[in-house]
Structure formats: C-alpha cells, structure tokens
Amino acid sequence: MRRLVYVVASTVDGFVAGPDGADPTGPDGFWPVPPDYVEHLAAEYPETLPAPARVALGITAPGSRFDTVLEGRRSYEVGLRAGLTNAFPHLRHLVFSRTLTVSPDPGVELVAADPVATVREMKRQEGKDVWLVGGGELAGVLYQEIDELVVKLGPLTLGAGIPLFSRTAAFDPRTWTLTDHTVLTSGALFLTYRRSPAQTT
Numbered sequence: 001m002r003r004l005v006y007v008v009a010s011t012v013d014g015f016v017a018g019p020d021g022a023d024p025t026g027p028d029g030f031w032p033v034p035p036d037y038v039e040h041l042a043a044e045y046p047e048t049l050p051a052p053a054r055v056a057l058g059i060t061a062p063g064s065r066f067d068t069v070l071e072g073r074r075s076y077e078v079g080l081r082a083g084l085t086n087a088f089p090h091l092r093h094l095v096f097s098r099t100l101t102v103s104p105d106p107g108v109e110l111v112a113a114d115p116v117a118t119v120r121e122m123k124r125q126e127g128k129d130v131w132l133v134g135g136g137e138l139a140g141v142l143y144q145e146i147d148e149l150v151v152k153l154g155p156l157t158l159g160a161g162i163p164l165f166s167r168t169a170a171f172d173p174r175t176w177t178l179t180d181h182t183v184l185t186s187g188a189l190f191l192t193y194r195r196s197p198a199q200t201t
C-alpha cells in the first residue's frame with residue numbers, strides 16, 4: 001500500500017528549525033551539512049534533494065521511493081524566499097495553505113482541503129510512497145497518517161525551536177519499530193521507523 005513517509009532532519013532535542021522559521025541548513029543556517037550527509041542523501045533519498053542540489057550533484061534519476069511531496073505553506077515559503085518557486089519539480093508537489101490563492105509555480109498545487117482526507121485519498125491511489133517534508137505544523141496535523149519516519153538526526157541541540165510535530169498536536173503516544181539505521185562518521189544518524197502494526201488505523 002502507498003504510505004506516507006515523514007523524512008525530516010531533527011536535532012537531538014526534537015526540533016526541525018529554529019524559532020524564527022528560517023532555513024536552518026541554508027547559507028546562514030546553523031545546522032551542519034557535512035559531505036557524508038549529502039552523499040548519503042544522494043545515494044538513498046535523491047528525490048528529497050532540492051533541484052539546485054540535484055543539478056550540482058548530477059542527479060537526474062527520478063528516484064525509486066517517492067513520486068509526491070507534501071509541504072506546509074511556511075516550509076514552502078522558505079524556498080520561495082531563496083528564489084525557488086518549486087524546489088521539487090521532479091515530484092508532484094502539493095503545498096497546503098488556506099491563505100495562498102495563486103500558485104507561484106505551475107508545478108506546485110495549492111491545497112486548502114483537509115490534509116488528512118487528502119492523504120487518505122492518495123493512499124487509495126496507485127503510486128510510489130508520499131514524502132511529507134514538513135514542517136512541524138503540517139506534520140502535527142498528519143501525525144496519525146504517518147506510516148514511516150525517517151529521522152535524519154543531527155548532532156546538535158537548540159534549546160528552543162519548531163518541534164518535529166506541532167505543539168498543538170493531540171497527545172497520542174505511539175510506538176515505532178526501528179527498521180533501518182545508518183551512523184555517519186560526521187555524527188549524523190539516519191533512523192528509519194515503521195509504525196508498529198498494532199497501531200495501524
């Protein structure tokens with residue numbers, strides 16, 4: 001079955017960005033992006049690299065895991081501020097927003113409908129898995145729909161920031177089964193968790 005997979009970079013204390021919502025891995029960012037991290041992403045998750053990085057690395061293959069990416073409006077605007085109207089033209093790209101009315105790019109679909117209903121409909125359709133890029137607010141809304149988590153755990157803490165799941169998400173403890181892990185020399189960990197079968201809704 002088609003699954004929703006949240007592939008996300010997290011700090012050890014569970015944040016995906018600083019409190020200001022800027023790009024933590026951008027030119028002015030504080031998040032280390034060492035060469036072995038980029039190499040691992042290019043080898044295992046080439047679809048998740050934005051178009052300029054794919055060009056720089058010579059990646060042209062469509063990738064085998066995902067054909068669709070879901071993004072919250074505030075995450076999408078991080079790319080817009082960097083001049084990218086569509087960071088993922090190699091995927092079907094949906095941006096959830098109830099305030100944007102005109103898409104800045106013909107390849108980006110704006111969705112004001114309920115994210116949960118939208119994802120459930122996608123899961124009924126044929127296709128590769130769906131990548132949830134974030135951010136924390138959208139991931140909080142979709143918390144119960146996430147089938148797999150790929151946490152790119154960076155060797156850093158922030159103390160404060162935007163959490164992996166929105167602070168407004170409902171309290172709903174879940175257990176996950178660790179299905180894969182990679183430890184990079186630079187100190188980053190890639191941790192893959194599948195939602196435990198007993199909790200599948």
Ligand SMILES: NC(=O)c1ccc[n+]([C@@H]2O[C@H](COP(=O)([O-])OP(=O)(O)OC[C@H]3O[C@@H](n4cnc5c(N)ncnc54)[C@H](OP(=O)(O)O)[C@@H]3O)[C@@H](O)[C@H]2O)c1
Pocket residue numbers: 007008009010015016017018020021022023024071072073074075076078096097098099100111112113114115133134135136137138139141162
């Ligand atoms: N570490 C990582 O891997 C990673 C990945 C992605 C993003 N980030 C970071 O995350 C930060 C942004 O995250 P965020 O939590 O502030 O925001 P977000 O989840 O990216 O976007 C929130 C927006 O999504 C829309 N939305 C949320 N719920 C919705 C619903 N039920 N229906 C329709 N639209 C809905 C709303 O847009 P409207 O207000 O327009 O309605 C809302 O303001 C940025 O700093 C970014 O760099 C980090």
